[in-house]
Amino acid sequence: MSGIDWQFTAVLLTNGVLIGLMYALIALGFVLIYKATDAINFAQGEFVMFAGFIAAGAANMAGLSFWAAAALAIVGMVALAFGLERVVLRPLIGRPIIAVVMATIGLAAVLRGGAVLLFGAGTQAIAMPIRDTPFLVGPVMLPPVELVGAGVSIVFLAAFTWFFLKSRIGIAMRAVADNQQVAMAMGINVRRYFALAWAMAGVVSALGGVVWGAMLGVDNQLALVGLKVFPVVILGGLDSVVGAVVGGLIVGVVENLAAGYLDPFVGGGTKDFAPYVLMIAVLMVRPEGMFGRRRIERV
Amino acid sequence: MFHREAGVFKTSYGADMALYPLPIAKWGVAAFAGLFIAVAPLTFGEYYLSLLNLCLVAIIGALGLNILLGYTGQISIGQGAFMSVGAYTAANLIVRLGLPFWITIPAGGLMAALVGTLVGIPSLRIKGIYLAIATLAAQLIIEWTINHVTWISGGMQSSIEIPRPSLFGIRLTTEAKIYVFLMFFVVLAIVATLNLLRSRIGRAFIAIRDQDIAAEIIGINIFRYKLYAFAISSFYAGVAGALESYYLGIANYEQFQLDVSIDYLAMVIIGGLGSVLGSIFGAVFVTLLPIATRWGLQSFGHLFVSQADLDNLIPSLRLVIFGGLIIFFLIVEPDGLARLWRNIRNYFRVWPFSY
Numbered sequence: 001m002s003g004i005d006w007q008f009t010a011v012l013l014t015n016g017v018l019i020g021l022m023y024a025l026i027a028l029g030f031v032l033i034y035k036a037t038d039a040i041n042f043a044q045g046e047f048v049m050f051a052g053f054i055a056a057g058a059a060n061m062a063g064l065s066f067w068a069a070a071a072l073a074i075v076g077m078v079a080l081a082f083g084l085e086r087v088v089l090r091p092l093i094g095r096p097i098i099a100v101v102m103a104t105i106g107l108a109a110v111l112r113g114g115a116v117l118l119f120g121a122g123t124q125a126i127a128m129p130i131r132d133t134p135f136l137v138g139p140v141m142l143p144p145v146e147l148v149g150a151g152v153s154i155v156f157l158a159a160f161t162w163f164f165l166k167s168r169i170g171i172a173m174r175a176v177a178d179n180q181q182v183a184m185a186m187g188i189n190v191r192r193y194f195a196l197a198w199a200m201a202g203v204v205s206a207l208g209g210v211v212w213g214a215m216l217g218v219d220n221q222l223a224l225v226g227l228k229v230f231p232v233v234i235l236g237g238l239d240s241v242v243g244a245v246v247g248g249l250i251v252g253v254v255e256n257l258a259a260g261y262l263d264p265f266v267g268g269g270t271k272d273f274a275p276y277v278l279m280i281a282v283l284m285v286r287p288e289g290m291f292g293r294r295r296i297e298r299v
Numbered sequence: 300m301f302h303r304e305a306g307v308f309k310t311s312y313g314a315d316m317a318l319y320p321l322p323i324a325k326w327g328v329a330a331f332a333g334l335f336i337a338v339a340p341l342t343f344g345e346y347y348l349s350l351l352n353l354c355l356v357a358i359i360g361a362l363g364l365n366i367l368l369g370y371t372g373q374i375s376i377g378q379g380a381f382m383s384v385g386a387y388t389a390a391n392l393i394v395r396l397g398l399p400f401w402i403t404i405p406a407g408g409l410m411a412a413l414v415g416t417l418v419g420i421p422s423l424r425i426k427g428i429y430l431a432i433a434t435l436a437a438q439l440i441i442e443w444t445i446n447h448v449t450w451i452s453g454g455m456q457s458s459i460e461i462p463r464p465s466l467f468g469i470r471l472t473t474e475a476k477i478y479v480f481l482m483f484f485v486v487l488a489i490v491a492t493l494n495l496l497r498s499r500i501g502r503a504f505i506a507i508r509d510q511d512i513a514a515e516i517i518g519i520n521i522f523r524y525k526l527y528a529f530a531i532s533s534f535y536a537g538v539a540g541a542l543e544s545y546y547l548g549i550a551n552y553e554q555f556q557l558d559v560s561i562d563y564l565a566m567v568i569i570g571g572l573g574s575v576l577g578s579i580f581g582a583v584f585v586t587l588l589p590i591a592t593r594w595g596l597q598s599f600g601h602l603f604v605s606q607a608d609l610d611n612l613i614p615s616l617r618l619v620i621f622g623g624l625i626i627f628f629l630i631v632e633p634d635g636l637a638r639l640w641r642n643i644r645n646y647f648r649v650w651p652f653s654y
Contacts, residue, residue: 106626
C-alpha cells in the first residue's frame with residue numbers, strides 16, 4: 001500500500017460527518033438544559049432510549065404508523081420531561097451541583113429499568129418509511145437512515161440557533177441561564193422557562209430516539225449513546241448550540257478515523273476510546289470548550 | 300453511641316476534637332465492635348457472612364469516596380476504575396511474583412493512588428460538572444486500557460484468578476476466616492479516616508469543600524490538597540479492589556465498570572455526604588439492596604407474575620428502586636441515613652423531656 005488510501009479515508013470521513021451530526025442532535029438536548037437551567041443531564045442517553053422505546057412500542061405493539069409513532073414519542077417525551085422537571089429537578093434548584101448530577105444519574109437508572117419493565121427487554125426495530133439499501137456515491141455508502149438523521153439534526157440545530165439569538169423566548173432563556181435572580185427581577189418567570197427548556201430537550205431527545213432507534217434498534221443499550229454526548233459537549237462548549245454541532249462533527253470524524261486506522265493495531269474498541277482522550281486533552285487546555293463561555297468565579 | 304450525657308463542659312480543643320467525647324462512648328463502640336468482630340463470625344451462617352463480606356469491601360470503597368466527595372467536595376465517577384487498578388495490581392503481583400497479601404494489598408492501594416493523582420490533576424483547573432465528566436472519562440479509559448492491554452489483564456477474558464490469602468500458614472478459605480481478615484482492614488480504614496479528618500489535612504479538605512477560593516486565600520495550597528484527596532480516596536479504592544478480588548478469587552474488569560462507580564456514589568449520597576458513619580450505612584444499604592429486592596420479589600412476586608417473568612424483572616426493578624432511592628434521598632433527606640440516625644438518636648437523648 002502506498003501512502004494513505006484515499007478512498008478508505010473518504011468513507012471514514014463521510015461516515016464520521018453523518019454520525020457526528022446525529023451525535024450533535026443528542027448533544028443539543030444536553031446543551032438546551034444546561035444553557036437554560038445550569039443543570040447537567042446525565043440521563044440524556046436514557047431520554048433518547050426511552051423515546052425510542054415509546055416510538056417502537058407504539059409502532060410494534062399498538063400498530064401505529066411510523067409518523068403517528070414518532071409524534072407520540074415527541075408528545076410522550078415532552079410530558080415526561082415536564083413531569084421530571086417538576087418532580088425531580090425543581091426541588092433541587094439552588095442545591096450544590098453534585099445534587100443535580102446525582103439526581104440525573106438516579107433518573108438514568110430509573111429510566112433504564114423502567115423502560116425494560118414497560119416495554120420488555122428485547123430489541124425492537126423502528127421501521128422508517130424509506131429505502132433500506134444505501135446510496136452509492138463512488139466508493140462511499142450513504143445509509144438513508146443516517147442521511148435522514150443528519151438532515152433532522154441540521155434543521156433543528158439551525159432552528160435552535162435562530163431561536164436563542166432572535167426569538168423573545170430564546171432571549172429570555174438566555175437571561176435565565178445568565179443570572180436567575182436578575183432575570184426574576186426583570187419580570188421573567190424563571191420556573192416556566194426551566195420547564196420549557198426541559199420540554200424542548202424532550203422534543204430533541206424524541207427525535208434522537210427515533211433516528212438512533214431506527215439505526216441501531218431499540219433496547220436498553222441505546223442509552224450508551226448518551227456517553228458520547230460528553231466528549232461532544234466538552235469539545236464544543238457546554239452552553240453552545242454551535243459547539244454541539246462542531247463538537248459532534250469532530251467526535252464523529254475522530255472516532256471513525258481512529259477506528260479505521262488504529263483498530264488493526266490495538267485489537268478494536270478505539271471508537272469508544274479516542275473521543276475521551278481528546279476530551280481529556282481539551283479539559284486540560286481549555287475546559288470551557290471551543291465555543292463555551294468562560295465563567296469567572298468570585299468568593 | 301447510645302449514651303446520654305449530662306454536664307459535659309469541654310475546656311480544651313483537645314477534648315473537643317477527641318474521637319470519643321465521653322468514656323461511655325468508648326465502651327459503646329467497643330461493645331458494638333466486639334459484637335461484629337468476635338460474635339458475628341462464630342454465629343452467623345455462611346450465606347449471611349458472605350453478604351457481610353461484600354458490605355465490608357464496600358465500606359472501604361465508600362469511605363474513600365466520601366473523603367473525596369463528602370469532605371473535599373470533588374466529584375468522582377471513577378471509583379470503580381480505581382478499584383480495578385488496585386485489583387489488577389494485586390493480582391499481577393500475586394500471580395507473577397507470588398507475593399503475600401501484606402505486600403500486594405498496599406501495593407494495589409499505592410498504584411491506585413498514583414493513577415488517582417494523575418486523574419486528579421485536572422481538578423486544579425476544572426471543578427464541579429467538568430470534573431465529573433473528566434473522571435467519567437478516566438473510568439472509561441482505564442476500563443478500556445485494562446481490557447485491551449493483555450499484559451495487565453492476563454489475556455483470557457481479562458480476568459486473573461488468584462488464590463485466597465493465607466495468614467500464619469492458614470489459608471483463609473471459609474467465609475468466617477475471610478470475614479475476620481476483611482474486618483481488620485475495615486477497622487483500620489475507619490480509624491484512619493476518623494483521624495485523618497481531625498488532622499490538618501482533613502480540615503484543609505473541609506475548607507476546600509466549603510469554598511475553594513476562600514480556602515486558597517487563607518493559605519491552603521488547594522492544588523496540593525486536592526491531589527491528596529484524590530490520592531487518599533483512590534488508595535482506599537485500590538485497597539477495596541484488591542480485597543474484593545482476594546475475596547472473590549478473581550480479578551475481572553467487569554466487577555469494576557461504570558455502574559460500580561455509580562453504586563459507590565449512591566452509597567455516599569444515601570449514607571450521608573461528609574459522614575464516616577454515613578459511608579458505612581450507605582455501603583451496607585446499597586450492597587444489600589439488590590439482595591433484598593430479589594428476596595422480596597421471590598417471596599411475594601409470584602403472586603403477581605410468573606416465575607420466568609420474575610427473573611427478567613428483578614434487574615430492572617432493582618435499577619428503578621436504586622435510582623428512585625437516590626432521587627428520594629437527594630430531595631427529602633440530603634444528609635442521608637447518617638442524618639436520620641442522628642435525628643433518632645437526638646430524639647432519644649432528650650426523651651422524655653424533648654422541649
